[in-house]
Structures are given as C-alpha cells and as structure tokens.
Amino acid sequence: MKTNIQEVEKQFLQYVRKMMAYKEAISLMYWDLRTGAPRKGIDQRSEVIGMLSQDVFRMSTSEQMAAYIAELSAKSVQEQLSSVTRYTLAECQKEYERNKKIPADEYKQFVILQSKAESVWEEAKAKSDFSLFEPYLKQLVDFTKRFVTYWGTNGHPYNTLLDLYEPGVTVDLLDDVFSKLRHHIVPLVQQIRESRHKPETSFLFQPFPKEKQKAFSFALLKELGYDFDAGRLDETVHPFAITLNDGDVRITTKYDENDFRTAIFGTIHECGHALYEQHISKELAGTPLYDGTSMGIHESQSLFYENFIARHYSFWKRYYRLLQQYAPHFSHVSLDDFYRAINESKPSLIRIEADELTYPLHIVVRYEMEKALFDDAIEVKDLPYIWNEKYEAYLGIRPERDAEGILQDVHWAGGSFGYFPSYALGYMYAAQFKHTMEKELPFHQLLENGELVRIREWLTKHVHQFGKTKKPLDILHEVTGEGLNPIYLIDYLEEKYKHIYRL
Amino acid sequence: MKTNIQEVEKQFLQYVRKMMAYKEAISLMYWDLRTGAPRKGIDQRSEVIGMLSQDVFRMSTSEQMAAYIAELSAKSVQEQLSSVTRYTLAECQKEYERNKKIPADEYKQFVILQSKAESVWEEAKAKSDFSLFEPYLKQLVDFTKRFVTYWGTNGHPYNTLLDLYEPGVTVDLLDDVFSKLRHHIVPLVQQIRESRHKPETSFLFQPFPKEKQKAFSFALLKELGYDFDAGRLDETVHPFAITLNDGDVRITTKYDENDFRTAIFGTIHECGHALYEQHISKELAGTPLYDGTSMGIHESQSLFYENFIARHYSFWKRYYRLLQQYAPHFSHVSLDDFYRAINESKPSLIRIEADELTYPLHIVVRYEMEKALFDDAIEVKDLPYIWNEKYEAYLGIRPERDAEGILQDVHWAGGSFGYFPSYALGYMYAAQFKHTMEKELPFHQLLENGELVRIREWLTKHVHQFGKTKKPLDILHEVTGEGLNPIYLIDYLEEKYKHIYRL
Structure with missing residues (x-):
C-alpha cells in the first residue's frame, strides 16, 4: 500500500x-x-x-x-x-x-463576455462615455453574482469574492479597518490642502534622459538586492513583475523624461514584488505554491519598498548622491527639499498616480461601491454618480469626465470584483510588518548605511520563503502577534505628513 | 460522404x-x-x-x-x-x-546521446582534444547508419541523409557540382595568394561604437525591406533568424567594435532568411508549409543578400555615404578602397569566418568526409588527419589544433549529418537565381538606386511565396529553366576576384 x-x-x-x-x-x-x-x-x-x-x-x-x-x-x-x-x-x-462548480457553458459565455467587455471598456474610456460600457458591466456583475451562488456564501456575498484574492478577509473586517483609515486620512488630506508649507516641486520635472534613468534604475536594483542572474529589467507601457520560474523573475518599468519619479518609484515597487518571488523556498519550485500567498501580501512587499524604503529620508540620505551622479541637475537641490518634493501629497483623480497618503482613499471608494453592488444596495447605472460623490466627499475633488472617474480602471471590465481591497490591505500589512521589524532591526540606520539586504533577509525569513503555504492573515499574525490593525499605517502617515506639512 | x-x-x-x-x-x-x-x-x-x-x-x-x-x-x-x-x-x-520507423527505445537513447555528445564536444573543443569527442561521434555515426537502414536507402546511403535537408539532392549530383567548384576555386585561391595587388584592409578595424553599428543596422534593414512590424532585431552570441508565426520573424546579430563586418554582413545575411519567411503566402500560415522549403533554398536567400547585394560595388555606391554618417572614420577612405577591402579573400581555418570565395571549399571538405564516413570508406578515428590533409590541399593551410579544425562545428555533435552541403547548394542556387533575375531586372541599377524592394519582390514571386509547397530542385528548375548548374557561381567568383586582384 x-x-x-x-x-x-x-x-x-x-x-x-x-x-x-x-x-x-x-x-x-x-x-x-x-x-x-x-x-x-x-x-x-x-x-x-x-x-x-x-x-x-x-x-x-x-x-x-x-x-x-x-x-x-x-x-x-x-x-x-x-x-x-x-x-x-x-x-x-x-x-x-x-x-x-460553474457550468461549463456558462463559464464559456463569461469568458467571451470578458474579452468583449475589455474592448468595449477601452472604447468607452477613449470616448469618456460610461453608457457604452454600462450594459457589459451589468452583465459581468450578474454573471459574478450567479458564480457567487454556485461557489456558496459565507455571510455577505462579497466575502466569496474577497476570498478569491485575500483568503480569510471579510466585509466585517474591511468595514472596520477602512472606516478607520477614512476617519484619519480624510481630515489629514484636508489639513494639508490648507497648509501654507507646501513643498516646492518644480525641479522634479527637469529633463532627465532616459538612458541615465535606466542606468540609475539598474544601479538601484542592485543596491536593493534584486538578482539579475534570476531576472531582467525591461521597458513597458504599464510596469509589472512576472515570475516565469524560480530562477527567472522579471520586472519592467516605464521612463518619463519629464518626471523621473515614474521610473524610479515604479521600478522599486516592482522590485518589491520580485524580491518576494526570488526568495520563495526553492523546495516549492515547480508547484503552484511557488507564488505569492495573496494579492495583499504581494502588495505589502512592493509598497514596503516603494513607500517605506524609497520615500524615506534615510534612504535618500544614502542614495541622493548616487542619483545626482546620474542627474547632475539635482546638484543644486538640497536633500531636504528633494525629500519634501518626492513626498508631496495632493488629491488627484487617478488611482495609479496617487501619492502614498491619498492612495488608500481611492481604494475605499471602490470597496464601498463593490460591496454595495453585491448586496444589491446600488445598481450599475448609478455608479458614475456615486463615484463622483465619494471622490468629492473623501478627496475634495470631483471628476468631470467618466474617463478620469468611473472608467479609469480595467479591473471591472476583466470581471475582477473583490480585487481592489488587496491594494489597501497590502499597505496596512506592510505598515504592520514594519512596526515589528523596527523592534528587531535598526531600520533607519540600515537605510542610511545602505544595508538593504538585511531588510530583505528579514522579509524573506518572515514572509517570502513560505510562498503559498501560509494564508495571508496567518502570516500577519505570526509575524506581528496580532490581527490586522490599521493603526500602524495611520500612525506612519500622520507622523510623516504632519512633519512635512508642519501641521 | x-x-x-x-x-x-x-x-x-x-x-x-x-x-x-x-x-x-x-x-x-x-x-x-x-x-x-x-x-x-x-x-x-x-x-x-x-x-x-x-x-x-x-x-x-x-x-x-x-x-x-x-x-x-x-x-x-x-x-x-x-x-x-x-x-x-x-x-x-x-x-x-x-x-x-525508428524504434522508440532506440530514438530515446539517441536523444540522450545527442545531448551528452554536445556537452562533451564543448569540452573537447575547449581542450582542443578530438580523442575526448571521438567515442561519442562514433556512436552518433553508428546510430545514424542504423536510422538510414530503417528509413531505407536509394542508391548511396548518404542520399537518405541529404533528403532530410535537401529533398531530391543526391551524391551523384553533389559529386559533380562540388568537383567543378573545387576545380575552379582552388586555382583561383592559389592565384590570389600570389597576387601583388592585395587590398589594404587596416581601416576596417578602427573602433566603431556598438550603438552606432546598431543604428546603422536598423537603417540598413529598413532599406532592405525588413518589416519591423513583423519582426525585431536583437543581439546574441551567434546570429540567427527565427520565425514565431507569420507576423513575427525575428533576427539577431552580434556587434564587434573592432570589426564592423561581423554585424553588418551578419545582419544582412539573417535579413535574407527573414525576408523569405516574412513573404511566404499567408494562406499557408498555421501549417508546417509556412516554412522555407529546404535548408539550401533558405541559404540561397541569406547568401543572395549577404554576398550578391551587400558585397556588390553598386550597393555601396548607394549606401557608403549612409555608412559614413554612422562611421565618420571612413570619410577619408575612398569607395573603391572600401569595396576592395570588404571583398578581401584569404584562406582561413574557420568556416563561419570564411570569405565568399573560399567558403565553398570548407563545405566541400565536410561533404567529402561525411560521404566517405557513410559508405565506410573511412572511420571516425581518421577524421582529424583527413580533415587537415584536405585543408592543406584545397586551401593551402593546415590546422595546428583540433579546435580550429575537426572540432570547430557543432553539427556533428548534434547528430546532424548531411546538413553541410546545403550551405554550398544555397550559394549555387543563389547564383543561378541571380543569373535569371539579371535577364529580367536591371540588377546593378536597382542597387545603385536603392530600389531593393524590387529585388525582394522578384524573389517573393519566384521563391518566397511558395513556402514548403514546392521542392527545392523544382523551384530551381521552374525559375531558371534548368537543373543545378554551378557555372553561375563559378563565373561570378572568377569575374569578381580576377578583377579585384587584377589577375
């Protein structure tokens, strides 16, 4: 036997x-x-x-x-x-x-609808006309609602969708943490708007040749510990990280000669994803376990690098001189001015261009709307109006066109509902990890010394190595000793932005 | 029904x-x-x-x-x-x-041997020691001999191997055409050696930055009609062309900053292969017919571009000025001196570095040895001696090390026997195509005017479009009205090299 x-x-x-x-x-x-x-x-x-x-x-x-x-x-x-x-x-x-659990025929129809909906969405976005996309979105929502009944529900129907991306996370949890984020971030954004100590940023937009940005990106990736023998950096319209196998984890970036932040912070963000997958235990190679355990944990790694490392004063204390070698036009900008400039916070309409303070609010808007859609509190046709109301309430700005509002993201057109919360969850996970890490490592000091490998090693030991063998909330609890707690992110944002804007 | x-x-x-x-x-x-x-x-x-x-x-x-x-x-x-x-x-x-026809077990053993033999060959070449490779080569030959009996023979056993790469071509045909090539080229090489009018070539080796060579390569490819919407140019150690699908035919090249000929002639050679596959009839897409009909016809296209176009005086009359824009160090070299320099002929030991006149002799050596191996006239252990003797006899030079003699090519280590003749066949096909083309098109004039597309169109009409639906010798006969005739290549070489070396 x-x-x-x-x-x-x-x-x-x-x-x-x-x-x-x-x-x-x-x-x-x-x-x-x-x-x-x-x-x-x-x-x-x-x-x-x-x-x-x-x-x-x-x-x-x-x-x-x-x-x-x-x-x-x-x-x-x-x-x-x-x-x-x-x-x-x-x-x-x-x-x-x-x-x-999904009848084969129904799934096939859904796949066809998906692909059709994506091209209609593209057209609708180009014409900034939600009404073109509306009937497709309605069908996608209806299909998804049926899928939820096939899969079975556990409390709120939206929980079933959350489970696809972030196993264990529920509406109850999100309602709690997102309301806390909103409660603290919305007034902070308001205070910043009224602050008279706004950073000067014009010098950020001086021409910075692509080849120089590229060379600096390669240099930074090496400092961060990205293994070029197990990856490569290329250029795409939308940056991403992709794992081909355990020895081949690639990243891409985008260069904007008039705004170097696109490439630098984009590259570092993708590097965070890649470091995760480059350091999963080799024992799991060749199985579906060689993967990030959830979208949220993945995002916790990319945001850790992008925000907590690369927007940190100590990081630039170490690397600003290196940047100046590639970008001599910064040689007359002080480190302090540079730091304040790259941390400017200003409400904006487009999620993927948002700064680190306002970003969570973009997610909260989407979460509240998705949840309401799936418990039938609202209908697809009402989305643009509700979207605009919420942007006005949380961010103080109102989209004038569907293209810069309800139509901006591709997710819904691809039939992905329940995905958005992962972005904000990842951010909270990251802050919670950081809080624990700081008890064990001299975080600022490591940044100032360029000892970034020690930070990566800590993350590998506590997160990376397990791949998909541990569930996201289990990892969080094992590493930090508590469940999801948004206070670490809130504290980080309040402390940092009150300082920068002298509030 | x-x-x-x-x-x-x-x-x-x-x-x-x-x-x-x-x-x-x-x-x-x-x-x-x-x-x-x-x-x-x-x-x-x-x-x-x-x-x-x-x-x-x-x-x-x-x-x-x-x-x-x-x-x-x-x-x-x-x-x-x-x-x-x-x-x-x-x-x-x-x-x-x-x-x-091959027993599954036997084929599996052969595949394992192949992969082992390739790595042993690499080692043997690095150590320049044929004796390491000899037992593997012997086994590969023995396997192949058995395969030939499984497949069945038609006259000489080597015919069965030729049929894999060049359907219809036989030992009788090759004996005839290769002896004619030898008969004319060997004395010509000898006369050149004794000529007192050798071209000056030192200026070819001036530093030519890679980025500039790359830009010139892209410009040339556009002139040749390579479709960048259906392909791309990249860099590799060994250049090649590869077809992914009917809208994606890629080429690669190699840059040597001290010898720009590597990249330029290499790129144009691969472009010849790619133009073939970019212009097969779209009707054949998605079938095995969307492919070159044989190795020889494929090589006829690459050599047509590399030799008959890119080593032609009229071509450089048109494009030398373009080259000088990317390589200002040629501005003091006259067109005539440049033309003579890139057409220097000098016997050398390595096939892939040979000039267009001595190249066929490298193939004749390999053909004669393969044929003798497969009719048991010689044994594997005798190969190095015979190789060296033939190089001395035909090219007047003798390898001192196995690495630059018998071990130089990977083909045999991969179990490919019968492949080498395709290179010389392609060259003869190309010359025969050119002879016919010149009756229909003002060839020199088109080169001088940069009307290269008309040449490509002629080749598409007569060769490219058919893909694998016509056999190589059928195409040759239909286009040129006769069977394989080496005289066109011989005439081309004699006329050109007698002129350059003033013989």
Whole structure:
C-alpha cells in the first residue's frame, strides 16, 4: 500500500509540473507581448496563449485530477505525503472545485463576455462615455453574482469574492479597518490642502534622459538586492513583475523624461514584488505554491519598498548622491527639499498616480461601491454618480469626465470584483510588518548605511520563503502577534505628513 | 460522404494548428534563452522546452495522426481537399513515417546521446582534444547508419541523409557540382595568394561604437525591406533568424567594435532568411508549409543578400555615404578602397569566418568526409588527419589544433549529418537565381538606386511565396529553366576576384 501511494504522489507532482510548464510558456508569451513583440504577430500569439490556457484549464478540471484528489486526500493517506504535496493538493483541490462548480457553458459565455467587455471598456474610456460600457458591466456583475451562488456564501456575498484574492478577509473586517483609515486620512488630506508649507516641486520635472534613468534604475536594483542572474529589467507601457520560474523573475518599468519619479518609484515597487518571488523556498519550485500567498501580501512587499524604503529620508540620505551622479541637475537641490518634493501629497483623480497618503482613499471608494453592488444596495447605472460623490466627499475633488472617474480602471471590465481591497490591505500589512521589524532591526540606520539586504533577509525569513503555504492573515499574525490593525499605517502617515506639512 | 470528409479535414487542420501553437511557444522560449534569459532560470526553461517538444512529437506520431493520414490520403478523398490540406497532409505523413520507423527505445537513447555528445564536444573543443569527442561521434555515426537502414536507402546511403535537408539532392549530383567548384576555386585561391595587388584592409578595424553599428543596422534593414512590424532585431552570441508565426520573424546579430563586418554582413545575411519567411503566402500560415522549403533554398536567400547585394560595388555606391554618417572614420577612405577591402579573400581555418570565395571549399571538405564516413570508406578515428590533409590541399593551410579544425562545428555533435552541403547548394542556387533575375531586372541599377524592394519582390514571386509547397530542385528548375548548374557561381567568383586582384 505504501509504495503505491508514493507512486501516485510522484505521478501527481509530475502532472502538476506539466501544468506549471504550460503556465511558464504562457507567462513568457505574455511578457514578450508587452516588451516588444511585433504588431503583426499579436493575433496569432494570442491564439497560442488561448490554446495553452485551455490545456491548463482542462488539466485542472480533468478526471485525472479528480482521481488524484480522491486518492490523495483521505486522512490516512495525507499522513504519508510530503508537506509540499499536501499543500499542492489543497491548492489544486480548491481550484478544481471553484472551476467545476460553474457550468461549463456558462463559464464559456463569461469568458467571451470578458474579452468583449475589455474592448468595449477601452472604447468607452477613449470616448469618456460610461453608457457604452454600462450594459457589459451589468452583465459581468450578474454573471459574478450567479458564480457567487454556485461557489456558496459565507455571510455577505462579497466575502466569496474577497476570498478569491485575500483568503480569510471579510466585509466585517474591511468595514472596520477602512472606516478607520477614512476617519484619519480624510481630515489629514484636508489639513494639508490648507497648509501654507507646501513643498516646492518644480525641479522634479527637469529633463532627465532616459538612458541615465535606466542606468540609475539598474544601479538601484542592485543596491536593493534584486538578482539579475534570476531576472531582467525591461521597458513597458504599464510596469509589472512576472515570475516565469524560480530562477527567472522579471520586472519592467516605464521612463518619463519629464518626471523621473515614474521610473524610479515604479521600478522599486516592482522590485518589491520580485524580491518576494526570488526568495520563495526553492523546495516549492515547480508547484503552484511557488507564488505569492495573496494579492495583499504581494502588495505589502512592493509598497514596503516603494513607500517605506524609497520615500524615506534615510534612504535618500544614502542614495541622493548616487542619483545626482546620474542627474547632475539635482546638484543644486538640497536633500531636504528633494525629500519634501518626492513626498508631496495632493488629491488627484487617478488611482495609479496617487501619492502614498491619498492612495488608500481611492481604494475605499471602490470597496464601498463593490460591496454595495453585491448586496444589491446600488445598481450599475448609478455608479458614475456615486463615484463622483465619494471622490468629492473623501478627496475634495470631483471628476468631470467618466474617463478620469468611473472608467479609469480595467479591473471591472476583466470581471475582477473583490480585487481592489488587496491594494489597501497590502499597505496596512506592510505598515504592520514594519512596526515589528523596527523592534528587531535598526531600520533607519540600515537605510542610511545602505544595508538593504538585511531588510530583505528579514522579509524573506518572515514572509517570502513560505510562498503559498501560509494564508495571508496567518502570516500577519505570526509575524506581528496580532490581527490586522490599521493603526500602524495611520500612525506612519500622520507622523510623516504632519512633519512635512508642519501641521 | 462529402460533408464528413470536410469535417475530418477541418479537425485535421485544427490538430495541426495545435502542434504549430506548441512549436511557436517553443521557438519563443528558444529565442528568449538566447537574447538574455537570466542564467538561473535556464535549466527549468529547458525542461519546459523538453515537455512541449514531447507533446509535439507525440502528436506527430499519435494514433489520431495515423487515423487522419489513413482517412485523408485515399485518392478519391484527396480530390475533395484544399491544396493546403493536401500538402500539409503530405508533410505530416513524411514526418510520421520518419519518426515511426525508428524504434522508440532506440530514438530515446539517441536523444540522450545527442545531448551528452554536445556537452562533451564543448569540452573537447575547449581542450582542443578530438580523442575526448571521438567515442561519442562514433556512436552518433553508428546510430545514424542504423536510422538510414530503417528509413531505407536509394542508391548511396548518404542520399537518405541529404533528403532530410535537401529533398531530391543526391551524391551523384553533389559529386559533380562540388568537383567543378573545387576545380575552379582552388586555382583561383592559389592565384590570389600570389597576387601583388592585395587590398589594404587596416581601416576596417578602427573602433566603431556598438550603438552606432546598431543604428546603422536598423537603417540598413529598413532599406532592405525588413518589416519591423513583423519582426525585431536583437543581439546574441551567434546570429540567427527565427520565425514565431507569420507576423513575427525575428533576427539577431552580434556587434564587434573592432570589426564592423561581423554585424553588418551578419545582419544582412539573417535579413535574407527573414525576408523569405516574412513573404511566404499567408494562406499557408498555421501549417508546417509556412516554412522555407529546404535548408539550401533558405541559404540561397541569406547568401543572395549577404554576398550578391551587400558585397556588390553598386550597393555601396548607394549606401557608403549612409555608412559614413554612422562611421565618420571612413570619410577619408575612398569607395573603391572600401569595396576592395570588404571583398578581401584569404584562406582561413574557420568556416563561419570564411570569405565568399573560399567558403565553398570548407563545405566541400565536410561533404567529402561525411560521404566517405557513410559508405565506410573511412572511420571516425581518421577524421582529424583527413580533415587537415584536405585543408592543406584545397586551401593551402593546415590546422595546428583540433579546435580550429575537426572540432570547430557543432553539427556533428548534434547528430546532424548531411546538413553541410546545403550551405554550398544555397550559394549555387543563389547564383543561378541571380543569373535569371539579371535577364529580367536591371540588377546593378536597382542597387545603385536603392530600389531593393524590387529585388525582394522578384524573389517573393519566384521563391518566397511558395513556402514548403514546392521542392527545392523544382523551384530551381521552374525559375531558371534548368537543373543545378554551378557555372553561375563559378563565373561570378572568377569575374569578381580576377578583377579585384587584377589577375
């Protein structure tokens, strides 16, 4: 009996490796499409991606997979399996059940709708006309509501969606933490607006040649500990990090010659994602466990690097001179002025351009609207009005066009509901990690000394290495000794911005 | 009955598209490995390539494929199929039979040997010691001899190998044309050696910054008609052209700051390959017919561009000024001196560095040795001695080390026998095409006017468009009205080099 189970275990892991191989090929094609694949080859490349994705989907829902799950999930059998196999099986089972619960026909219709909705959204955004997109969005919401009933609910229907991205997080939790964020950030934003000590920022927009920005980005990545033997940096319209395999975690960035912040903070943000995936335990390679455990934990790593490291005074105390070597036009700007300038906070309409203080409010708006959609408190047709009201209430500004309001993000067009909260959760996780880290490491000192590797090592020890073998809220609790607590983020923001704006 | 066949035809083409999709993914991974994939991801990437290659192999030899062949190859059925389906079926059948005739176990052993032999060859080359490689080469030859008996012979056993790369070409044909080449080129090389009018070449080796060479390469490619919307140019250690799909045909090149010829002639050579594949009829996309018809015809296109266009006086009459914009150090070198310098001919030991006159002799040496190996006239252990003797006899130089003699090429280590003749065949095809083209087009004038597109259009009309639907010797006959005739290449070389060296 024992040898038989071991044989099944081996075959199962081999089966999973095959799925991972297809995924690796798909990821490379995706990366290639975004880093310069020639225009005329795109349609055919998309077909190939479609075919391989279908292979993966079929394998994840096959009778063979069902048989592995049946054979290996009995309790007496589980004890004989390696822990990697057990966790892998659990992931596969979760995916199997999620996919199997939706009738095949319905899922196919949804996929077709998704792809249609994305192109309609593009057009609607270009024309800044929500009414074009509205019927598609309504259908997407309706489909998703049905999916939620198939999957089953646990309290609020939105919980089922949250679980897709952030297992364990619920509406009750989010209502609590998001109201606290709002309660503290909204008045702070208001005070800043009225402050008479606004930073001077004009010098940020002096021309900074792309080649120089690129060279500085490479230099910074090396300082941050990004392993170029296990990755590469390329240029894309929208920056991203992507893992092809455990020895190949790539990042991309975007260069704006009139605003170097785009590339520098973008690169550092993606580097945070990449450091996570470069430091997952090699034991998990070739399984679905070699991945970030949730969108929120992933974002906690990118935001840690982007905000807590790269917007920190001590970091620039160390690296401002390096920047000046690549950007001599900063040689007449003092470190203090530079620091204040890159930390300017000003309400803006577009989420991805928001500063670190106002950013969470953009998420709160989206969360409140998604939640209300899924408990039928509001309807799709009401979204633009509600959106604009909320921006006015929380940020003090009001979109004049749908394109810079309700139509700005692609997420809904892709049928992703429940994803947005991860961004703000990641930010709170990061602040909570930082609070714990500071008890164990001389954080400021390490930044000033350029000992960034020690910070990365701490994150690897507490977060990275586990990949998907631990759930997000479990990691948070194990590392920090408590559940999600927004006070660390609030304290960080209040202290920093009261200082900068002399409030 | 009719509708049933159409349904089978549709399914068959869909099945083939699936195989082509895997091949496209494999090609992209191959391209990526050579253009900067990070070192630590290579092993896993190679595994993925292996898995997908296995998928393709399985599909090409599956019972399903056998069923398609059986159902669609009956004569009464063939008449109902589109011509694309008929040719595709023929290709699939050829591959099916070739693969099925080798016992699976034996093929697996061969693949393992291949991969082992390549790494041993690398080591042997680094140590310049043929004896390390000898036992592996012997096994590769023995395997291949057995494969030849499985596949069946037609006259000389080497014919079976030639058929893999150049269908229709035989030992009888090659004996005839290669002896003619030798007969004319060997004395010409000798006369050149004794000429007192050797070109001055030192100015070729002045520093030419990589970025400038790159910019010139892009400019030249545009002039040659390479479509950057259906391709891209990257940098690799060994230049190559690769087709991912009908809208994505990429090339790579190599930059040597002390010898710009590497990049320029290399880029133009690969451009010749790429123009072929960018201009195959779109009707053939998604089938194995969207490919060059043979290695030789492929090489005819690359050599046409590299030698007949880019080493032509009229070409530089047009483009020397453009080069000087990127390389101001040539501004004091006259066009005539430049032309003579880039056409210097001098026997050398390494095939891939040979000039256009001595190049065919490198191929003749390899052909004579391969042929003798496969009719048991010589043994593997005798190869280094015979190699050196032949280099002395034909080129007047003798390798002192195995690394610059018998061990220089990777082909044999990869188990490729019968491939080398394609290089010289391609050269002869090209010269024969050119002879016909000159009756229809004012060749020199087009070069001088920079009307290179008209040359490309002629090649598309006569060669490119057909992809794999016509056999190499059929194309040659249809275009030029005669069988393979080496006189056109011989005339070209004699006229050009007698003029340059004032013989």
